[in-house]
């Protein structure tokens with residue numbers, strides 16, 4: 086198949102009208118490519134795969150099967166949102182796999198960050214491949230490849246992409262309907278397709294998920310502390326108008342304890358670190374300085390609502406010298 090490239094003179098998709106024209110064209114192209122065959126998609130709930138899912142549902146309906154793998158490292162409410170939006174609202178063929186135990190069992194006791202990443206990535210492909218083998222007659226694999234992925238892999242900066250890792254017995258032709266779009270265009274198209282703004286304009290989230298925010302060996306209780314504190318941070322950022330303004334914000338719960346006191350009793354519990362940063366290219370980042378009242382409020386909520394936390398810290402370090410994530 087001839088490689089599809091972004092035309093040099095293509096207008097940036099910034100309006101509903103341009104998005105509508107793109108959607109209409111892609112629906113036609115998808116129908117031509119796929120015919121009456123079946124398509125499979127790994128739907129993470131991230132912007133790119135969600136927009137691809139919405140486009141394909143519009144183009145080919147139940148010829149598409151989406152697989153959502155919950156690796157147990159997703160943010161609070163994310164798997165539920167994927168099910169609500171795609172299965173309940175868009176009537177997609179959605180296979181939901183709760184593989185939490187599988188992932189966490191494999192990760193138990195693993196402290197090395199790269200080893201953790203390798204396990205999460207490898208296990209993800211295995212779970213997805215198992216689901217794919219259960220289905221009959223699938224000939225196509227849809228992917229949320231976008232134009233910067235192509236440019237970066239051509240420049241040798243990063244290898245793209247998801248399909249690369251699938252086992253030999255699973256051979257699919259790729260369907261990549263947003264491959265000529267930049268991220269901002271994917272978002273405009275997503276809104277036009279009726280996806281919730283919270284899904285389309287969400288902050289970047291790493292593939293290994295909360296796993297890299299639970300430094301060292303992941304335990305279920307510390308992972309829950311990351312998930313709960315992250316949910317409180319997101320809720321407070323939304324209430325304070327910071328969600329769309331700050332580029333990325335999250336919490337980290339490191340694996341050490343310190344002494345504290347609650348209701349007159351000694352505690353020995355983890356700290357929760359808040360990270361909030363701004364950037365354009367992620368090579369360099371600056372820190373978003375929060376209002377003292379907001380910090381006070383976050384400290385109060387996190388220490389009272391999240392089991393296992395008795396202290397809240399704020400990370401004032403830009404990149405460099407720190408990276409965004411802790412692992």
Ligand code: XMP
Pocket residue numbers: 202289290291292293333367404407408409410411412
């Ligand atoms: P760092 O920590 O390298 O993060 O300064 C830069 C950006 O990349 C994200 N990140 C990842 N994304 N898989 C991903 O998909 C990963 O393993 C990974 N590690 C970091 C990070 O969230 C930030 O936006």
